[in-house]
Amino acid sequence: MVGIVSYGTYIPRYRIVVDEIARIWGENAEVVKRGLGVEQKSVPGLDEDTATIAVECAREALRRAKIDPKKIGAVFVGSESHPYVVKPTGTVVAEALGVGNEYFCADLEFACKAGTAGIQICYAMVKAGMIDYGVAIGADTSQSRPGDALEFTASAGGACFIIGRNCIAEIEGTFSFTSDTPDFWRREGQPYPSHGGRFTGQPAYFRHIFMATKGLLEKLGLKPSDFNYVVFHQPNAKFPMRVAKMLGFGKEQVRAGLVVPYIGNTYSGSSLIGLASVLDVAKPGERILVTSYGSGAGSDSFSFVVTDKIEEFERNPTVLDKIRECEFIDYGTYVKFMRKIRR
Amino acid sequence: MRVAVIGVGCSKFGELWEMGFRDIMISAGVEALEDANLEGKEIDAIYVGNMSAGRYVGQEHIASLIADYSGLADLHIPCVRVEAGDASGGVALRQAYMAVASGMHDVVIAAGAEKVTDVPNAVEILSSCADVEWEVFNGANLPALYAMIARMHMRRYGTKEEDLAMVSVKNHKNATLNPKAMFRREIDLETALNSPYVAEPLRLFDCSPICDGASVVILASEDVARKYTDTPIYIEACTQASDYLALQSRRDITTMDSVVQASRQAYKIAGIDPKDVDVVEVHDSFTIAEIIAYEDLGFVEKGRGAELVREGVTMLDGEIPVNPSGGLKAFGHAVGATGIRQAVEIVLQLRGDAGKRQVDAERGLSLNVGGTGGTAVVTVFSR
Amino acid sequence: MLPKFWRKIRFRYGLIGSYCENCGNYYYPPRNLCPRCRRKGKVKEVQFSGYGRVLSWSVVHDAVENFWISKPYVVALIELDEGARIIAPLDCNPREIEEGMRVRAVFRKFGEDGEEGIIHYGTKFVPIG
Numbered sequence: 001m002v003g004i005v006s007y008g009t010y011i012p013r014y015r016i017v018v019d020e021i022a023r024i025w026g027e028n029a030e031v032v033k034r035g036l037g038v039e040q041k042s043v044p045g046l047d048e049d050t051a052t053i054a055v056e057c058a059r060e061a062l063r064r065a066k067i068d069p070k071k072i073g074a075v076f077v078g079s080e081s082h083p084y085v086v087k088p089t090g091t092v093v094a095e096a097l098g099v100g101n102e103y104f105c106a107d108l109e110f111a112c113k114a115g116t117a118g119i120q121i122c123y124a125m126v127k128a129g130m131i132d133y134g135v136a137i138g139a140d141t142s143q144s145r146p147g148d149a150l151e152f153t154a155s156a157g158g159a160c161f162i163i164g165r166n167c168i169a170e171i172e173g174t175f176s177f178t179s180d181t182p183d184f185w186r187r188e189g190q191p192y193p194s195h196g197g198r199f200t201g202q203p204a205y206f207r208h209i210f211m212a213t214k215g216l217l218e219k220l221g222l223k224p225s226d227f228n229y230v231v232f233h234q235p236n237a238k239f240p241m242r243v244a245k246m247l248g249f250g251k252e253q254v255r256a257g258l259v260v261p262y263i264g265n266t267y268s269g270s271s272l273i274g275l276a277s278v279l280d281v282a283k284p285g286e287r288i289l290v291t292s293y294g295s296g297a298g299s300d301s302f303s304f305v306v307t308d309k310i311e312e313f314e315r316n317p318t319v320l321d322k323i324r325e326c327e328f329i330d331y332g333t334y335v336k337f338m339r340k341i342r343r
Numbered sequence: 344m345r346v347a348v349i350g351v352g353c354s355k356f357g358e359l360w361e362m363g364f365r366d367i368m369i370s371a372g373v374e375a376l377e378d379a380n381l382e383g384k385e386i387d388a389i390y391v392g393n394m395s396a397g398r399y400v401g402q403e404h405i406a407s408l409i410a411d412y413s414g415l416a417d418l419h420i421p422c423v424r425v426e427a428g429d430a431s432g433g434v435a436l437r438q439a440y441m442a443v444a445s446g447m448h449d450v451v452i453a454a455g456a457e458k459v460t461d462v463p464n465a466v467e468i469l470s471s472c473a474d475v476e477w478e479v480f481n482g483a484n485l486p487a488l489y490a491m492i493a494r495m496h497m498r499r500y501g502t503k504e505e506d507l508a509m510v511s512v513k514n515h516k517n518a519t520l521n522p523k524a525m526f527r528r529e530i531d532l533e534t535a536l537n538s539p540y541v542a543e544p545l546r547l548f549d550c551s552p553i554c555d556g557a558s559v560v561i562l563a564s565e566d567v568a569r570k571y572t573d574t575p576i577y578i579e580a581c582t583q584a585s586d587y588l589a590l591q592s593r594r595d596i597t598t599m600d601s602v603v604q605a606s607r608q609a610y611k612i613a614g615i616d617p618k619d620v621d622v623v624e625v626h627d628s629f630t631i632a633e634i635i636a637y638e639d640l641g642f643v644e645k646g647r648g649a650e651l652v653r654e655g656v657t658m659l660d661g662e663i664p665v666n667p668s669g670g671l672k673a674f675g676h677a678v679g680a681t682g683i684r685q686a687v688e689i690v691l692q693l694r695g696d697a698g699k700r701q702v703d704a705e706r707g708l709s710l711n712v713g714g715t716g717g718t719a720v721v722t723v724f725s726r
Numbered sequence: 727m728l729p730k731f732w733r734k735i736r737f738r739y740g741l742i743g744s745y746c747e748n749c750g751n752y753y754y755p756p757r758n759l760c761p762r763c764r765r766k767g768k769v770k771e772v773q774f775s776g777y778g779r780v781l782s783w784s785v786v787h788d789a790v791e792n793f794w795i796s797k798p799y800v801v802a803l804i805e806l807d808e809g810a811r812i813i814a815p816l817d818c819n820p821r822e823i824e825e826g827m828r829v830r831a832v833f834r835k836f837g838e839d840g841e842e843g844i845i846h847y848g849t850k851f852v853p854i855g
Binding site for chain 2: 754786791802811812814848
C-alpha cells in the first residue's frame with residue numbers, strides 16, 4: 001500500500017501576538033482574538049523564505065525516512081509565495097537534499113491546497129510505479145496587506161511528506177472537489193492578495209471542504225465516527241470547528257490537528273502541519289481525515305490509516321516542540337522582516 | 344649585488360579630491376627623482392604595486408600608464424604592475440630589489456599607488472583581498488576577519504581592548520609629527536575605547552582608514568648608488584612568504600605564518616637577530632595586527648605582544664619604536680602604496696631625515712601584509 | 727556572478743567539501759588539490775554532518791553589502807566535527823555566544839543579485855539546544 005513514509009515540518013521561531021498588530025491599527029485585540037481564535041502567528045526571519053522553509057522541513061523528513069535521497073523520483077513544492085515567479089523552488093529543494101538529476105519536478109500553486117495537490121500527484125506516481133519515493137511540500141511565507149484583517153493570521157511555515165511504499169500511514173483514498181470560485185486571489189505583480197470578504201466563507205471554504213469530505217466518505221464507504229482525527233485547512237480556529245460540525249465530526253477529533261491558534265495560517269502549510277501534529281501522537285490502526293482548502297477554489301480530502309511502522313519512526317522534535325520554540329517581536333521588526341517597508 | 348635606496352618620495356595620504364590617479368603617482372615620483380638627483384633617463388625599470396586600479400578607477404594596464412605619465416614612455420623601459428592585496432607595495436619593492444640584486448638592472452623604481460575615493464564602496468573593494476567566495480560571501484569582510492583573530496588572541500593570551508586602543512593612541516601621536524599623514528591629531532584612550540564597534544571587538548579606532556596616496560623608492564646597485572648619493576641606505580634582505588588565503592584554512596589564526604617565515608629568512612640573510620633592529624614599520628591595518636606583528640617578527644614571544652605596548656616599549660622614545668610614521672592607522676592606508684610608504688619612512692629614519700619624529704637607528708625593518716596574512720613581505724634596511 | 731555562484735551551489739547548499747584519502751584530512755571549502763599531498767593525494771567530495779563548535783566570532787556592524795539588512799549580525803569561525811573549518815554566519819543572540827558552543831547547519835538565504843537578479847542560498851549555523 002502507498003502512503004506517507006516520512007514527514008517533517010519547519011516553523012520559523014519568530015512570533016508576533018495579535019495584540020501587537022491590533023495596537024498599531026487601533027483594533028480591539030480581545031474582539032479579534034475571540035473572533036479568530038488565534039493568539040499569535042509565526043514570522044519568517046530576514047534570511048528565510050519559502051525555499052529555505054521547504055528545504056528545512058524536507059531535510060527533516062528525509063533524515064527520518066532513512067532513505068537514500070537518490071531514490072527520490074519526484075519533488076513538488078506547493079506555495080503561494082514561491083521566491084521566484086519563474087524558476088522553481090523544487091529544484092532548490094532537490095539540490096539541497098542531494099536528489100541528483102533524475103527526478104520529476106514542477107512547482108505547484110493552488111492557494112493553500114498546493115501542498116496536498118503535491119501529495120496526490122506523488123501518490124499517483126508511486127501507485128503507477130513511475131517512482132519509488134515522491135516528496136510533496138506545502139510551504140509559505142504569506143504576505144498580507146498592512147491593516148487588513150488577514151494580517152492577524154497570515155504566517156509562515158511548511159511541511160514535507162515523503163510518499164512511497166512501506167509507510168507509517170497508508171493512503172486509503174483521496175477525493176477532490178474543485179470549481180472556478182474567485183474568493184481570494186493575487187494578480188501578477190501585486191504585492192498583496194485581495195479577497196472577497198465574507199464571500200470567502202460559505203461559497204468558498206465551507207462549500208468545497210464539505211463537498212470534498214462528503215465525496216471521500218461516500219467513495220470509501222466511511223462515516224465521521226470511523227475517524228480518530230480530522231484535520232481541516234485552518235485560516236482561523238473557528239472555520240475548522242464549524243465545518244467539522246457541519247459534517248458530523250466532534251470537537252475532540254479536531255483538537256490534535258489544530259495549530260492555527262499558536263502559529264497562525266501557514267497557507268500551503270496549514271492542513272499539512274496540522275496533519276503532522278496529529279501524526280506526532282497517532283497510534284497504529286488510527287484513522288485520520290484531512291481536507292485542505294485552496295482559494296480559487298478547491299479541496300483535497302484524504303483518509304490515512306496509521307500503520308505499525310509509526311512506532312519505530314522518530315517523531316521528535318514534534319510540531320508542539322517547534323510551536324513552543326519562539327521569540328516574540330514587535331510590529332516594527334515584523335514589517336522589517338516582511339519587507340513591507342518601502343525604501 | 345648589494346642594493347641601495349638612493350631616493351624616496353611620497354605624496355600626502357588622505358582623501359585627495361583634486362588629484363586623480365596619475366596626479367598622485369607622478370607627484371610622488373617627481374619627489375623621488377629630485378631626492379635622488381636623477382634626470383629620468385637613468386631608470387632601467389619600474390615596478391608598481393597597486394591592488395585594484397581596475398575596480399577603483401576602472402583602469403587596468405597601470406604599468407603602461409605610469410611609464411607614460413612619468414614622462415618615460417620614450418625610453419621604452421620595462422614597467423610592471425604587481426598585486427598582492429594590500430601587500431602590493433611590498434611585493435613591488437621585492438621585485439625591484441631582485442632586479443637590481445641579480446644584476447639585471449642598475450637603477451629601478453619601486454612605486455606604490457592607489458586612488459580609492461572615486462568610488463563609493465572603497466572599503467568593500469578592499470575586502471576582496473580576503474577570500475571573496477568563502478569569507479566575504481559568508482558575511483566576513485576584512486574587519487570581521489581581524490575581529491575574529493582579535494577575539495581569539497584576547498581569549499587565549501589575555502590581550503585587552505585597552506591594549507588595542509593603546510596602539511591606536513601611539514600611532515596617532517606619532518603622526519602629529521608627520522606632515523604628510525592623513526590624521527594629525529592626538530586621541531586619548533577614552534575616545535578610542537568609546538568609539539563605535541565596527542566588528543566586535545574591534546572599534547572604529549582599531550581600523551586604519553583606506554585613502555589615496557602614492558610612494559616611490561629608487562633602488563640602485565651599490566656601485567651605481569655612489570654616483571647619486573652620499574647617504575645610500577642598503578637593503579640587507581627583502582623576503583616574501585605566502586600562506587592560505589582564507590582564515591579558516593590557517594594553522595593558527597593568532598599567528599601569521601607568512602610573517603614568521605619571511606622574517607626568519609630575512610634575519611638569516613641579513614645575519615641579524617630581532618634585537619638588532621632599531622626601528623620598525625608594521626602593517627597595522629587593524630590594531631591587533633600590530634600586536635601580533637611584534638610576536639611574529641620575533642620581538643617577543645607568542646601571546647605577549649600586548650606587553651610591549653603596555654610598557655611603552657614600542658613608543659617613539661621606547662626601546663623599539665614601531666610605526667614612527669603614524670602607521671596605517673594615522674598616516675592612512677593607501678593600499679598598494681603602503682608597502683613602499685613604509686620603506687620610505689625607514690629610509691628617512693636611517694638617513695636622519697625624519698624631522699621631529701626622528702629616532703636613533705642604524706637598522707630598520709618594514710613589514711607589509713596582504714589581507715589577513717596571505718602574503719607578507721619583510722625588508723631589512725641598514726646604513 | 728551567475729555561473730560563479732551556480733558552480734558552487736552543491737557545495738554551499740549541502741555543506742560538501744573535500745577529503746583526501748591519502749592523508750585523511752578534511753577541507754572546506756572544497757579543494758582541487760590536497761595542500762599536504764598535492765599530486766600524491768586522492769581528493770574526494772565529502773558531505774559534512776553539519777555539526778561543529780564555535781572557535782571565534784565577531785558581531786559585525788559594518789556589514790558586507792548583502793548583509794546590511796540584518797546588521798548587526800554574527801559571523802563565526804566554526805570547527806566542524808570532521809576537523810575542517812568554516813567561516814559562516816551564525817543565527818543567534820550575540821550575547822549568548824560562548825567559545826566552544828555546539829552549532830548545527832541550516833539552509834538560509836544569503837542575498838540577491840539586486841531586485842532582478844538570482845537569489846543566493848547556502849548554509850548558516852544555529853546553536854544546538
